[in-house]
Amino acid sequence: MTPTWIEMNFPIYWINSNMSETTQEPLGRQVFDRLRSEYETGWLSNVYVKPSSYAAMSGMRSIVVFGAEGSGKTALALTLVQEALQQDAAAPLVIDWQPAFPDLSQPQDALVHAFFNQAMAASALALCRHIGQAPDRLKAAPRWVQTTAAWFVHRYLVDLDYTLSRLEEEVTPEGMTLLEQIAGQAPANVLSDQATIAQLLAELVRCLQRLGRGGVWVMIAGLDAWVQANESATVRVFKALLSTLALFEEPGFSIKLFAPAQIKAPLLASSGVMRRRLDDFVLDWSSVQLNEMVYRRLGAALLGAGQHVSLQDLCLSPETVQWVEKYGGNSPRGWLELSGKVLDEFLSCGGQQPLTEEQCTALLQRNPPRLRLDLTGDLVFLGYSPVTNIQPAAYRLLKYLYTHPSRRCTRQELYYRGYRGLDHEPRHSTDAGYEVPAAWGGTLETTLSRLRQAIEPDPDEPVYLVTERGKGFLHLENSW
């Protein structure tokens, strides 16, 4: 079975041994390698910069955090969990819930129930893990807590033997013995099959609190792939979830949802958000915060945790710093990706002296920011920075080239198919839509010129809209 998000990112040995450790050795290039928090758990806490509303996101409040791809949603989720688990007392039981799409033909309340049952199954698994790791807690608890825990496990875990086999390496031998006892005994009745969400959550939270946990955090992240696969279905199920107020009224139960920015508008219309049963945040960053991220990572890479190194320390050219600021947009991943290139160049040149102006210029020339189009929103990005001064006609040309990446386009093709949107290229005066080249040549050249002005760092030396000399073919380079 595929490891869950928490299992991947918080294997128990890491939680127990590494949480409070900071290394003083330089971490090297790895700090800029993958730029995905899932692979940075060993040192993320050393370099993490908290968003402005971080304090409001932690604690037992339910929240939904919206952010673009690369804005740091996963890093935020990991940091919240890490700090919560470091609490001496009353740390929450963190549930990694990886939702599976329920049958969307169901009515809304059935949809919510299907989702809720998934979450409870994940909670039951986490409860088993907690019991297995701290069996003395359950043994010392009042009998009603023991029966509640056993009932909950039986109710929501279908194949207990398989579940226990999954947990074998994570729990103590004594804990496994206790879990096997629970599995082997029919549980006493706690709640009927008709129990409501509110009643079930109340029992779960009280039970956990008597077992030494402050409550429950249900972490839901990794939804970018969901949205890409089926945005409307994702919106429907999560809007239903966020409109089920019973999920947000139990003080010891908290849902922390990290969602892509493009589904923000419909989810904000859910009644749970509108009635402020849960708080909503948008993950955006100031240039001060983004600079701080770069300082910390460069410092960790070159000197060790807790150290700061600025881009200005690595290169003499202020244009390089401006290049990072401009094309990094307001995306942490953007800033770090481009800063990583500066670090690479610095290290490849010996890592002892700042890069000279010539070295910086060469670096920028070799690394034009990637051109990217968001075809859904008709947006253009250079690196992570939106390009806003593209006229509609110029955008049509760019879009055609972008959606035909392997083609070397003639001007004729570009005009008829790109600019005019025809599905064919008229060749003769008798063909539908034909125009004499003299009539459109100037228009096309003017539009191409405006497009180059908008996206090229040097329109006279284009790096994106490239013309094959002597042949007149146009194609797009440095795009993704």
Place this chain on the structure above:
Amino acid sequence: MDEILAAAGFKRNPFKFRESSGDPHLVDYIVNSETFALAWADEPALILAAAGAGKTAMRIFTARTCWTSLGRKHPFPLPYYLPQHFDGATFFSREAHLQAIVRAGAASLLLGLAYRPEYLLNAAPEIRLQTARLLANHLPSPLRRYLEILQEEQNVQALPPLLDRAYVLPEPPSRAVLLEMCTVLGEALAQLPSYPGSPGQAFTDLTTLLLDGYQFRSILLLLDGVDGFADLGQDAALTCQALAPVVECIPAWTKEKVYFKGFLPLEMSAAFQAAFKDIWELSNIRLIHWEPDELAGMLRRRVAKATGGNFGSLDAISSPALRDVETQLVKECPALPRHVIIFAERVLLAAYQRCEGHFIQISPEDIETARKGFPPHS
């Protein structure tokens, strides 16, 4: 942040509980005595308010006051909070409502008896039997389990989180008296045969037990949570349809000293009036509305109670650039307590984070930070 607040003079976070049901200090700063008088009186009433304006707070305050008022003959509060009993809008039938009301009544009775065991201990054996029967048949979990919880925890506070977390009363009983109540009820339970009954019969049994058996002056049926269901959404007419089985009983119930108190969303008022014209005219109606100075005063009361009277305004922990902080905070939000409370906490959190967790001093920058992350919702 709690340690930092303590260093600043707070005994607790004054804005921690944005949801009334979880706030044990609600009675310290509830206002609006005219609305309360309506909720308390022995007659049907409709209390209308926007989401976050304090319907639930008033409902909870009314229920608690039933048990804390002087004299023996007081109403029995029966909170009927719909999301506690239904996961979806499946309460379109009289039977469904009656079953849920009886369940709510059973929970309320057990909680009341746990906090005030003398009611059971002074009751005749037959009343004890009827009580045990009602509780055995209509609680979410077996009665014996709740008694076991009380006996193991030896603290009445263990019960409300499982049945109704808002049902927290002052002056809990001693351990000995509580355990005695558990013993008495357990003995009565042991004598019972099974008796499910019909919903209608169970409702009659409940009201008879409360009014005749325990001699409560009346029963206040406190309906709340109508706007907690996504299925009903913004459809006021559909919501009225869902409530019709209960509303239609109001005249008959009134004659039986069961007084309906509807804590309803303001958006429903026109539809309710159209659907239930007679009931509308029969009931006393009040709209909960907040003036800015009342909201600012509510914030100051929270601060005063949370500091034990050490100071009564956030000015005490603000920079000199800020004065009359509460009035400034109220200006940033819709005129609703929940929004104002949440915003005030956001400002505290922003100050805490800006000061890097070392202390709290609210500055204009913190209000700005909170404002940015606090888009107004309807």
